[in-house]
Amino acid sequence: MAETTTDRRGIYIGDKPLMSYVTAVVMQLTSQNSDRTTIKGRGKFISKAVDVAEVVRERFLKDKASLGEIRIGSGEFTNREGRQVRVSTIEIDLVRKA
Amino acid sequence: MAETTTDRRGIYIGDKPLMSYVTAVVMQLTSQNSDRTTIKGRGKFISKAVDVAEVVRERFLKDKASLGEIRIGSGEFTNREGRQVRVSTIEIDLVRKA
Numbered sequence: 001m002a003e004t005t006t007d008r009r010g011i012y013i014g015d016k017p018l019m020s021y022v023t024a025v026v027m028q029l030t031s032q033n034s035d036r037t038t039i040k041g042r043g044k045f046i047s048k049a050v051d052v053a054e055v056v057r058e059r060f061l062k063d064k065a066s067l068g069e070i071r072i073g074s075g076e077f078t079n080r081e082g083r084q085v086r087v088s089t090i091e092i093d094l095v096r097k098a
Numbered sequence: 099m100a101e102t103t104t105d106r107r108g109i110y111i112g113d114k115p116l117m118s119y120v121t122a123v124v125m126q127l128t129s130q131n132s133d134r135t136t137i138k139g140r141g142k143f144i145s146k147a148v149d150v151a152e153v154v155r156e157r158f159l160k161d162k163a164s165l166g167e168i169r170i171g172s173g174e175f176t177n178r179e180g181r182q183v184r185v186s187t188i189e190i191d192l193v194r195k196a
Contacts, residue, residue, distance in 0.1 A: 047144040050186040054172045058184075070168040072190065074152045086156075088148040092170065 010038035010091070013049040021052045026060050029096050036068065039092040042075065046090045053092045061096075068093030108136030108189070111147040119150045123192065124158050133194040134166065140173065144188045151190045159194075166191030 011024050021039070028037040041049030057065055071091045079085045109122050119137070126135040139147030155163055169189045177183045 044145050046148050047142050047186065050144050050170050050188060053170060054184075054186045058172055067170070070170060072148050072151060072165070072168060074156055086152075088145065088152045090148060 010040045011052075013039060013041040013045045013052060018048065018051060018055070021048075022055050022060065025052060025056045025094065029056070029061060029065050029094060035096045037094055039094065040089070042089050043087045046088060049090050049092060053094060056094060063097065065094050065096055068095045108138045109150075111137060111139040111143045111150060116146065116149060116153065119146075120153050120158065123150060123154045127154070127159060127163050127192060127194050135192055137190040137192065138187070140187050141185045144186060147188050147190060151192060154192060161195065163192050163194055166193045 011021060011028070013021055025037055025039060028034050039049050039053050041047075053067070057067065069091075070093070073089045073091075075087050075089050076084050077087055109119060109126070111119055123135055123137060126132050137147050137151050139145075151165070155165065167189075168191070171187045171189075173185050173187050174182050175185055
């Protein structure tokens with residue numbers, strides 16, 4: 001019923017430069033049809049996911065976005081040698097302030 | 099007044115092998131005088147801090163410890179060239195189950 005729809009697909013952090021992800025998050029949080037987003041990272045990209053959240057919150061959307069829930073967990077993936085490997089994950093919710 | 103004192107000094111994640119930190123966290127959570135601990139990481143060690151929390155929780159203290167609050171933030175430090183640099187931080191609370 002709400003006019004603002006919630007987009008929880010989220011943004012996956014990978015090999016691109018930090019600012020690519022910062023820009024994507026800022027665009028999503030300032031667009032008309034989304035008042036929140038989730039930054040998702042796995043393994044070594046977890047540190048970068050936190051960087052993206054902090055740069056958005058401290059530099060670009062100060063007073064305009066706030067941290068929501070932060071979740072950590074474990075996933076599994078098959079590596080090049082065909083073995084199942086545990087990998088840590090993080091999800092950081094950022095919410096546009098009213 | 100409580101017989102179990104709370105230790106919130108926490109364990110800082112750095113260059114040592116993952117299992118050093120896992121062992122330290124498990125020891126703290128299973129000792130008589132501490133029912134919680136905080137895993138702390140900065141910069142590139144944030145991913146490792148999440149790994150430590152997940153390995154403790156999933157492998158060593160399954161059903162015996164649970165995730166508490168997860169906090170992220172930013173700090174500043176002076177690098178080798180004498181410049182102030184922003185660095186992300188994480189703090190993960192782990193709590194012994196009753």
